[in-house]
Amino acid sequence: MSSASPSSPVDFSSVPDPQGHFGPYGGTFVPETLVSALQQLESEYRKAQSDPNFAREFQSYLHDFVGRPSRLYFARRLTEKLGTAKIYLKREDLNHTGAHKINNCIGQGLLTLRMGKKRIIAETGAGQHGVATATVAALFGLKCDVYMGAEDVRRQSLNVFRMKLMGANVIEVHSGLKTLKDALNEAMRDWMGSVRDTHYIIGSVAGPHPFPQMVRDFQSCIGEETRRQCLEVENRLPDVVIACVGGGSNAAGIFYPFINDSAVKLIGVEAGGRGSALGQHAATLSLGRPGVLHGMLSYVLQDEDGQTADVHSVSAGLDYPGVGPEHSLWKDAGRVNYCSITDAEALEAFEFLARCEGILPALESAHAIAQLIKLSPSLSRDQVVVVNLSGRGDKDCQEVARLIGASK
Amino acid sequence: MVMSAGTTPRQSIADAFAQLKQRGRIGLMPFIPAGFPDLQTTQALLPALQRGGASAIEIGIPFSDPVADGPVIQEAFNVALSHKLKLDQIFQTIATTRPAVSIPLIAMVSYSIVYRYGVDRFVKTAHQAGFDGLIVPDLPPPEAQKVCDQIRSAGLDTILLVAPTTPPQRRREIASLCSGFVYYLSVTGITGERTTLPADLAQNLDQLRTLTDRPIAVGFGISQPQHIAQLAGHADAAIVGSGIVRQISHLTDPNPTTIAAAIEQYCKFLLS
Numbered sequence: 001m002s003s004a005s006p007s008s009p010v011d012f013s014s015v016p017d018p019q020g021h022f023g024p025y026g027g028t029f030v031p032e033t034l035v036s037a038l039q040q041l042e043s044e045y046r047k048a049q050s051d052p053n054f055a056r057e058f059q060s061y062l063h064d065f066v067g068r069p070s071r072l073y074f075a076r077r078l079t080e081k082l083g084t085a086k087i088y089l090k091r092e093d094l095n096h097t098g099a100h101k102i103n104n105c106i107g108q109g110l111l112t113l114r115m116g117k118k119r120i121i122a123e124t125g126a127g128q129h130g131v132a133t134a135t136v137a138a139l140f141g142l143k144c145d146v147y148m149g150a151e152d153v154r155r156q157s158l159n160v161f162r163m164k165l166m167g168a169n170v171i172e173v174h175s176g177l178k179t180l181k182d183a184l185n186e187a188m189r190d191w192m193g194s195v196r197d198t199h200y201i202i203g204s205v206a207g208p209h210p211f212p213q214m215v216r217d218f219q220s221c222i223g224e225e226t227r228r229q230c231l232e233v234e235n236r237l238p239d240v241v242i243a244c245v246g247g248g249s250n251a252a253g254i255f256y257p258f259i260n261d262s263a264v265k266l267i268g269v270e271a272g273g274r275g276s277a278l279g280q281h282a283a284t285l286s287l288g289r290p291g292v293l294h295g296m297l298s299y300v301l302q303d304e305d306g307q308t309a310d311v312h313s314v315s316a317g318l319d320y321p322g323v324g325p326e327h328s329l330w331k332d333a334g335r336v337n338y339c340s341i342t343d344a345e346a347l348e349a350f351e352f353l354a355r356c357e358g359i360l361p362a363l364e365s366a367h368a369i370a371q372l373i374k375l376s377p378s379l380s381r382d383q384v385v386v387v388n389l390s391g392r393g394d395k396d397c398q399e400v401a402r403l404i405g406a407s408k
Numbered sequence: 409m410v411m412s413a414g415t416t417p418r419q420s421i422a423d424a425f426a427q428l429k430q431r432g433r434i435g436l437m438p439f440i441p442a443g444f445p446d447l448q449t450t451q452a453l454l455p456a457l458q459r460g461g462a463s464a465i466e467i468g469i470p471f472s473d474p475v476a477d478g479p480v481i482q483e484a485f486n487v488a489l490s491h492k493l494k495l496d497q498i499f500q501t502i503a504t505t506r507p508a509v510s511i512p513l514i515a516m517v518s519y520s521i522v523y524r525y526g527v528d529r530f531v532k533t534a535h536q537a538g539f540d541g542l543i544v545p546d547l548p549p550p551e552a553q554k555v556c557d558q559i560r561s562a563g564l565d566t567i568l569l570v571a572p573t574t575p576p577q578r579r580r581e582i583a584s585l586c587s588g589f590v591y592y593l594s595v596t597g598i599t600g601e602r603t604t605l606p607a608d609l610a611q612n613l614d615q616l617r618t619l620t621d622r623p624i625a626v627g628f629g630i631s632q633p634q635h636i637a638q639l640a641g642h643a644d645a646a647i648v649g650s651g652i653v654r655q656i657s658h659l660t661d662p663n664p665t666t667i668a669a670a671i672e673q674y675c676k677f678l679l680s
Contacts, residue, residue, distance in 0.1 A: 019550055029519050031476040032548045032582070033571040033596055175482065181473065188475040193597030195573060292520040293473065295546070305495045306524030307472040 020209020025325035028208040042210040072229035085379035099391030101132035107218035109136035112199040119143040123187040125180035126317035127159025129203030134168035144168040149178040204247025205324030208295030219253025243388040244367040246318035250390035269371040271313030272340035282311040283340040284323040298325040314343035315363035345370040362391030416510035421588040425623040434640040435463030439649035443488035449664040456668035460675025469517040478600030480650040499537040506538030514541040531562035541565035541588040583620035602629035613642040
């Protein structure tokens with residue numbers, strides 16, 4: 001089976017189908033042991049969707065605990081420096097815990113309570129999803145184990161400490177390249193044995209149905225607010241929206257509410273790492289092809305036998321060989337343009353934003369900033385661009401210091 | 409029945425279970441990872457497992473991300489893949505060794521691999537190499553439905569998993585997709601040895617029996633002769649994976665013949 005491409009135009013707002021298919025992508029490819037838990041989760045999620053109490057509760061936590069709506073900040077100096085379009089930053093970095101990940105964790109945390117489960121587990125790369133999960137566990141009084149690759153434990157040590165402070169148990173994973181994919185494998189293995197009393201909070205729009213849909217929905221507050229805020233201040237929709245893509249949750253969250261606004265150009269930025277050879281990057285949509293990984297059919301980075309390829313990115317949160325199935329659909333349909341930014345470009349953008357605006361972006365979000373810088377000569381002064389600043393860079397300072405030298 | 413190059417006629421999966429039924433005993437179905445520690449060993453192991461009393465052999469296709477497997481099988485897959493093992497080499501080895509074994513060979517393979525290779529190409533090549541059936545552990549229904557048709561049209565049997573967490577109506581649905589046998593997971597968890605089997609296992613198996621007339625094989629956590637003896641009368645075959653892989657890992661002499669002889673003895677021990 002080669003590249004799957006939808007033959008007829010897709011109505012982007014009617015996916016997924018009841019089995020979790022986004023056109024040819026998505027689905028449920030997991031051992032039978034997990035199927036009943038996924039069905040339970042799906043049915044609980046459907047009930048919650050039609051329950052005004054759930055919506056109220058979710059909104060109140062987003063407002064009072066997370067601090068939403070997050071600001072749409074006009075980046076004046078950045079706009080002047082680049083000298084073309086008007087640039088706004090969607091400040092997900094200002095959320096409680098420092099990234100967009102908390103939005104989804106609040107939603108899934110509430111579902112965990114509804115299912116009567118007492119324990120949550122999670123995988124984490126950069127540690128932002130781990131921190132958000134640990135936070136929600138403390139907030140709701142749940143037991144929490146977070147799986148994290150040993151390499152990420154090293155480069156994101158601040159987040160490891162934060163998780164521990166909130167009472168979570170961080171389990172170091174030593175298999176594979178000791179990064180995000182390996183952490184996800186180990187969390188899945190835990191869930192295989194603990195599925196009756198444990199909920200697995202997947203942190204991205206990835207994995208088996210209903211995760212890609214559910215996480216997208218919980219993250220859509222980003223795009224809904226952006227849309228409203230932009231209409232308020234600019235009296236129009238943005239011309240371009242840019243977001244980084246690892247698994248794809250912050251991008252799905254900001255893109256989805258614009259998906260039917262065909263005039264709004266959507267750009268997803270992947271990790272270009274050190275080069276385009278397999279093993280040197282994590283640009284799954286740009287350089288991969290359809291395959292199956294972690295319960296879903298989507299673009300993946302694999303060898304010709306279907307073995308998952310090694311990936312590399314300076315950013316632990318983008319260092320993943322798969323991507324959410326809805327992004328694969330958007331790519332094939334040409335609705336979103338996906339491109340990639342190298343480690344060096346991301347590091348440059350990290351420093352640039354720090355000096356220019358007094359904002360330290362997460363290395364993940366720095367990829368989106370780098371794409372903005374690259375794109376700006378082709379933009380005009382009457383255009384409005386929104387960049388999703390998905391997280392703050394405090395967690396990356398140690399690693400950036402190591403990479404560029406602390407002498408700065 | 410297809411005649412093999414040797415004197416024994418090649419058995420289908422149905423033949424193997426019919427023979428067990430006729431003899432009134434539970435079968436042993438060992439699991440070995442292909443190419444562990446190398447393909448010469450795989451080649452030597454297949455006839456040795458048959459001599460050891462196996463009724464069928466499950467051959468695991470090494471995968472980089474086996475989420476249903478515990479540390480023992482993960483490590484074996486890593487060793488195999490670290491030697492740059494390719495799918496076509498596995499098919500070649502099976503094809504070469506096939507005439508030396510008459511019992512059914514079943515491939516256990518992640519859908520990640522099958523999909524990338526191409527479903528039709530995979531099932532055709534597997535059948536030509538001499539496999540009799542396919543277990544795709546990460547392909548449950550409804551996704552499994554279409555692929556099961558493709559597997560069967562290539563002349564291979566379908567074997568799907570039923571878990572302790574599977575509700576009864578779904579068990580019936582899964583069993584109806586199985587043409588070879590139903591693979592019942594003894595535990596809610598990953599592969600690996602356990603000292604004891606779950607207390608309600610026999611009861612669960614008896615219940616499953618009322619939902620299907622397909623043969624039932626039990627896997628995950630089985631590694632002792634008493635486990636297999638306990639299952640007699642409740643299941644048609646017992647699958648032993650991690651126990652065998654650990655035996656192979658512990659052998660200090662990596663000579664394929666030595667490994668094969670030791671594993672033959674281990675199979676006899678399991679059936680004792």
